[in-house]
Amino acid sequence: MSEDWKFLPLGEVCDTGAGGTPLSTEKSYYEGGTIPWLQSGEVAQGEITYSKNFITEIGLDNSSAKIFPENTVLVAMYGATAGQVGILRIKAATNQAVCGILPNERLLPKFIYYTMLSKQDELISKAAGNAQPNISQIKVKTTIIPVPPLPEQKRIVAILDEAFAGIAAATANAEKNLANARELFTSCLNSTFRNVPRGWTTTTLGAVCNFHGGSQPPKSVFERDSRDDLIRLIQIRDYKSDNHIVYIPKDQARRFCDASDVMIGRYGPPLFQILRGIEGAYNVALMKAVPDKKRITKDFLFYFLKNGDILKYIIDASSRAAGQIGLNKETLEPYPISFPSIEAQGHLVSRLANLESDTRRLVAIYEQKLLRLAELKQAILRQAFSGELTALPGAKMQEEAA
Numbered sequence: 577m578s579e580d581w582k583f584l585p586l587g588e589v590c591d592t593g594a595g596g597t598p599l600s601t602e603k604s605y606y607e608g609g610t611i612p613w614l615q616s617g618e619v620a621q622g623e624i625t626y627s628k629n630f631i632t633e634i635g636l637d638n639s640s641a642k643i644f645p646e647n648t649v650l651v652a653m654y655g656a657t658a659g660q661v662g663i664l665r666i667k668a669a670t671n672q673a674v675c676g677i678l679p680n681e682r683l684l685p686k687f688i689y690y691t692m693l694s695k696q697d698e699l700i701s702k703a704a705g706n707a708q709p710n711i712s713q714i715k716v717k718t719t720i721i722p723v724p725p726l727p728e729q730k731r732i733v734a735i736l737d738e739a740f741a742g743i744a745a746a747t748a749n750a751e752k753n754l755a756n757a758r759e760l761f762t763s764c765l766n767s768t769f770r771n772v773p774r775g776w777t778t779t780t781l782g783a784v785c786n787f788h789g790g791s792q793p794p795k796s797v798f799e800r801d802s803r804d805d806l807i808r809l810i811q812i813r814d815y816k817s818d819n820h821i822v823y824i825p826k827d828q829a830r831r832f833c834d835a836s837d838v839m840i841g842r843y844g845p846p847l848f849q850i851l852r853g854i855e856g857a858y859n860v861a862l863m864k865a866v867p868d869k870k871r872i873t874k875d876f877l878f879y880f881l882k883n884g885d886i887l888k889y890i891i892d893a894s895s896r897a898a899g900q901i902g903l904n905k906e907t908l909e910p911y912p913i914s915f916p917s918i919e920a921q922g923h924l925v926s927r928l929a930n931l932e933s934d935t936r937r938l939v940a941i942y943e944q945k946l947l948r949l950a951e952l953k954q955a956i957l958r959q960a961f962s963g964e965l966t967a968l969p970g971a972k973m974q975e976e977a978a
Contacts, residue, residue, distance in 0.1 A: 614670045
């Protein structure tokens with residue numbers, strides 16, 4: 577790092593300001609408005625060239641909102657978007673959840689933008705609050721930033737622009753591949769049960785399957801630690817995480833399932849989750865689907881219930897059932913099901929299971945690639961603002977873009 581770099585609180589180098597919200601019940605503040613008015617969720621656009629919302633001159637004059645000039649760097653301060661950074665390419669106002677860092681002669685706007693991107697984790701770590709973190713304007717102003725000479729700023733911005741353009745292209749490619757991988761299995765699954773071959777038997781789910789709802793013991797009997805006299809109580813969320821495992825006395829358990837059983841989530845979102853893989857007693861939010869084993873295997877039923885046509889049917893039926901809470905067996909039983917012989921079901925299930933396994937492998941690959949690309953951005957930013965970035969990391973960029 578050159579000796580002519582300085583490190584100063586942002587507030588000593590740049591002026592900042594926050595926005596405001598015109599009274600939402602006053603129509604004249606919004607209707608026919610031409611002034612772009614950004615909320616914190618829009619800051620993450622990066623290069624901000626448009627706004628979803630607009631206010632009028634009257635709304636601007638009768639609120640604490642102010643128009644920020646082009647090249648103002650915006651930092652979201654509240655809630656789930658806290659720490660997000662963008663740079664205005666238009667004149668725009670914002671709400672009070674956004675801090676604007678105004679451009680000046682000492683720092684290039686894009687240099688400020690990249691600097692604040694590099695400070696995201698630091699700002700979030702300073703945020704007050706638990707579920708909804710808040711970053712105050714004071715915390716933004718007291719953030720220490722580098723202030724190198726303008727030629728050095730230009731050099732760093734040029735390198736970062738090129739690097740981030742490459743990362744953006746690689747990210748878009750990975751996201752497309754990820755979507756295609758997920759669609760591969762879904763498309764095949766839907767086609768399997770939509771294009772029924774000749775010779776398959778067609779009937780209703782109720783004719784070949786029984787549905788058993790769960791039971792709900794009182795929370796007063798819940799235990800966090802396992803004992804011989806306890807059994808695990810399975811809830812919908814347990815199929816995604818082991819963070820909320822609870823146990824209940826065995827004499828309080830009424831409905832049981834093993835890992836091979838086909839379970840249905842009765843409540844959303846998302847509605848109608850098809851689940852399996854856990855053993856224990858299950859609660860009222862779950863329903864067990866028990867097939868006539870002489871006609872349908874559990875595995876065939878599991879994949880059948882995951883197809884998109886029955887999901888659409890369930891969602892439509894749920895929207896029509898005013899006042900009904902959750903899915904019940906009366907909705908499922910009339911739905912048509914077609915199936916081949918038990919032997920043919922085994923072959924079909926094997927093909928679907930192999931495809932599902934391949935899809936998961938591809939999804940994991942592309943998710944990991946997206947994670948590496950995000951980490952690469954942060955690594956490049958760290959190098960840039962510690963004075964270690966001497967050139968574009970071309971080899972690394974090409975490796976991640978592949």
